[in-house]
Amino acid sequence: MNVPVGMVEDIEDLKAQVANLTVLVKKLTGGEEGEPGEALADDEETAGGEAAAEEEGDGDEEWQYPPFILLLDPPQYDDELRALIEWTEGVLVPGYLAEPSADARWCHLWWEHPVAIARLHAVWLAWQELTDPASCGYTGPSVWHRDHMDPALRELRGSTGPFAGCTKGEHQIDHRLPGVVPSAWSHAED
Template sequence: MSQPTSRHASKPTVTDDIDSIAAERPKADITSTSVSGSSVAVIGTSASRDEVQDAPEEAPDEPQPCFPSVEAWVTGHFVLMYRRTLGGEFRWCSQWWQHAEAISRLTALWYAWEAMRLQGATGIGLWHRDHLDHQLPILLGARGPFYQCTEHQHLEPHQAITQPAPPGWWSDGPHSDLANAPMDHNSGKPSQAAADHAACRPNPPAPTNTVQGSSDDQ
């Protein structure tokens, strides 16, 4: 005996309806479709893939310094790495930032360290030889910028005084660059290089009013 046919067998399903509607609609041209002047976000055309492949590669990021400032380098690397017995041959000041010479020398060491640490196997070795080994004996030496200080006490270093040169001293005075320049043995005159150097010297300072003591005071 044959099985009775279900009354729902011939009824189209929802999937059949969607497929038939999709078959009747024209296929969209995904390469030319646009919305408000902008390309539709459809990926898969050969043109878009070529454009992606031809796009220039982004340049690698510039290396960033390990330490954001000279103070961070001094406290986070220098004093931890290079330790000496203080008080005799070597001097240090906890307020090293009060010494302009120390700031200059330590900053030079930091800049060179940041650059040379990126130079591979020999970078830090060259930094020790060419930079630290020269700077350290001067920086921490008994006659260096910390010569009056101890680790716990800062003393302001003596600053040499200067006096302004008299008007015309650097242009035509007895000790001008031309008067003391190397002589050209052929002409017996200052060399052209010395004359060019003297021509580039800054103008003499403006004259200052000085009060001369009377003969009675002398």
């Protein structure tokens, strides 16, 4: 029988969680005798000792989610942006972006628009996960198109998106920045 990758680890994690919850319920309901923590250690051993091993650092490293690109500092930001540019220019632009128009804008200097970087990075992270049949099955690409790529491109290429001030061959980065708004509070009474 073929067991999907990661399922065995998921089952072991669930066993450890059930054992810990069982001990907690017994302690809270008064059904456990002995010192607090003694039963927890016993149950962890019966669940494979995974909880104790992870706490001690002997277990596998905990999965870390990819960071939001705009919160990265150099050199991590530079590395992540370089990889994003490679994917966007190598996969997204030739495969999905037709000639820009008033209704479907695109900026050839998209990496100078922070909103575009943030959205494209999110789309790229989803693409990495959802195009691997081992982790998401064969429907992943469909989910990626429907839930990630299509909405992101609608937002990016729309008339109010980050490229709204950019026209064919022209780039305008500060078109979305608000201007100075006069305020009654800033005028001194005469």
